[in-house]
Amino acid sequence: MRIPERGRSRDEVMALLERAGASDLPWREGKTFAYVYEGGRDVEDVAKHAYMRYLTENALDPTVYPSLLKFETEIVAMAIAHLRGDKDCVGNFTSGGTESCLLAVKAARDYARKERGIAEPHMVLPVTAHACFQKAAHYFDIGMTLVPINPQTFKVNPYDMEAAIRPETILLVASACQYAHGVIDPIPEIAAIAQRRNLLLHVDGCIGGFLLPYFRRLGAPVTDFDFAVPGVTSISMDFHKYAYAPKGASVVLYRSKALRRHQIFTAATWTGYSVINPTIQSTKSGGPLAATWALLHYLGDEGYLRFAERTLAATRAIADAIRRNPHVRLLAEPESSLIAFTADDFPIFPIVDIMRKRGWFVQPQLGYMGSKANIHLSIDQSTLDLVPQFLPDLEAAIEAARSANLRLPEEMRAMLASLSPETFTPETYRQLMALAGTSDGLPEGTAPINLMLDAMPPEVAGIVMTEFFNDLYVQPREAPAAA
Missing domain, CATH: 3.40.640.10 (Type I PLP-dependent aspartate aminotransferase-like (Major domain))
Known part of the structure; x- marks a missing residue:
């Protein structure tokens, strides 16, 4: 891919930018529980200016x-x-x-x-x-x-x-x-x-x-x-x-x-x-x-204290709802604005994909180094207004994940657990990606690959993730379409 021979108009370039972001997370809706923090349109405007x-x-x-x-x-x-x-x-x-x-x-x-x-x-x-x-x-x-x-x-x-x-x-x-x-x-x-x-x-x-x-x-x-x-x-x-x-x-x-x-x-x-x-x-x-x-001057101590109060209230409301649900549990009592919850009777990862279809982004965390596979939530002040929408969707997602009970076959779990860094080869990686449905770019759902990664030794999972990202950042196969 080469630098375009001729430049485009400002409007054409802006249109291309908007099209490129069409599949990005709609974080301004407040439904993203990782990566971004929503202070409101006025805060965003001051920051951007x-x-x-x-x-x-x-x-x-x-x-x-x-x-x-x-x-x-x-x-x-x-x-x-x-x-x-x-x-x-x-x-x-x-x-x-x-x-x-x-x-x-x-x-x-x-x-x-x-x-x-x-x-x-x-x-x-x-x-x-x-x-x-x-x-x-x-x-x-x-x-x-x-x-x-x-x-x-x-x-x-x-x-x-x-x-x-x-x-x-x-x-x-x-x-x-x-x-x-x-x-x-x-x-x-x-x-x-x-x-x-x-x-x-x-x-x-x-x-x-x-x-x-x-x-x-x-x-x-x-x-x-x-x-x-x-x-x-x-x-x-x-x-x-x-x-x-x-x-x-x-x-x-x-x-x-x-x-x-x-x-x-x-x-x-x-x-x-x-x-x-x-x-x-x-x-x-x-x-x-x-x-x-x-922003420190715009919001001031009083503004940040108000945001913190809202964040604390949202965190407590969501943690309380998880405590009431008999099918999931908090991994630890939250001391800040972060929550991790897990399940003992069914795989937790399908919740991520189910919530994504309902418009929410929640973050999977693998069960390594003494932790159990879990869902992570970074809670924001904007979450407080959405708690009445979030909690019913989360409850429905938990029930759907229980019903799906998506598990790896025991033979596959044993094979994945037996992998070692010393014997891992490029062919092993290609076979794993084919099994996970990710042999040609990003998968439609994340649960299968997370279940597989969770079954591997952490050192092997690290190799798999390195190879995946090494494949992800490559030259585009074709030039971007015109606006």
């Missing part, structure tokens, strides 16, 4: 665009105050939670190299910690130990975290809250261990960090997790979730500049301009910064 105003400004060099430096330092200051930091705390704006967590790990690695002389660093994290920490270990060549969690509470035992510490351990990781089940790790106890063992502790507050302080103010029981806890040395928090900023908008915060210094990359040993990168990105649009700053 601010974003477009600073779209072409480059946040690479704050001396050229002092407005972007103003936005970043003020956003970070608000985040520090929100997470009960003091005057010594510092931080930076990033493109999202993954970048924030990568930077915290990179800073810990370089700090340990300089201050402790550790050449082969290692970190300790619960199996429920976000996968981006495993990405950090992979990218930065850091060893890691994944610590199992309590199968009833889905929280890590602090003593198990301490038992996994080695002489070369540089960092402990905990979540507030963890994504899969919506619970908060015992951070005060883990922080005490970090202090006693002279280790850094990063708290991943990407999805919960902004919302949980509001839940606390609304009377919900919230485990302390922020800079008010001695021993917490860094925190990540996203604004593009419950602060309703456009993606990507996050911050990584440190208790001191002495630690943050190890996050910064500088290169003077080349012939070009001075390279000083506080974050991973170099050239980057000022749009996310401006939009986040604008």
Whole structure:
């Protein structure tokens, strides 16, 4: 496929864009329980206006665009105050939670190299910690130990975290809250261990960090997790979730500049301009910064507290309905705005496809690393108005999934369970995709492939997903049709 020989009119291009998005999730309807967060049309309008105003400004060099430096330092200051930091705390704006967590790990690695002389660093994290920490270990060549969690509470035992510490351990990781089940790790106890063992502790507050302080103010029981806890040395928090900023908008915060210094990359040993990168990105649009700053001023603390109250009410209403249903159960008692529920007597995955046909997107989660296959819901303030529609549809979907009772034949389950990374071949992958009905692009339904993935060892499922995405991102077979 080549660049079009001749350009099209603006209207033609806009029409092509609209046609391309015809099959995307209609997230503005409030029926999407993952990936997006709906603040309302007025919030979206403010964010887009601010974003477009600073779209072409480059946040690479704050001396050229002092407005972007103003936005970043003020956003970070608000985040520090929100997470009960003091005057010594510092931080930076990033493109999202993954970048924030990568930077915290990179800073810990370089700090340990300089201050402790550790050449082969290692970190300790619960199996429920976000996968981006495993990405950090992979990218930065850091060893890691994944610590199992309590199968009833889905929280890590602090003593198990301490038992996994080695002489070369540089960092402990905990979540507030963890994504899969919506619970908060015992951070005060883990922080005490970090202090006693002279280790850094990063708290991943990407999805919960902004919302949980509001839940606390609304009377919900919230485990302390922020800079008010001695021993917490860094925190990540996203604004593009419950602060309703456009993606990507996050911050990584440190208790001191002495630690943050190890996050910064500088290169003077080349012939070009001075390279000083506080974050991973170099050239980057000022749009996310401006939009986040604008929304913090537009909604204010009172507006965010109102949104949090609605989110809390919606979460409680949905959790209560799941508790009342005899055929499903909560995996854990939600401590934030995230719910995970499962079934013991029938496969849970068909609920995803049934709900999709009814206009709802709910997220499947595989039964790995001590968790059971489940459905995940990220609940938003806009959900509150739709609870009366959502709950009857969910009840009907549960009943339909029970009736369908879609299961893999035992012979297939045994075959899938026997697969190993060592013997897995491209031909194995092609056979699996044919069995799942995904040999030619995206499947119509997700239940068959999720049932198959759930039956495989996690390491094999990872290979399958890698191959699937490697096939998905290829050159288009033909040019796009004219508008």
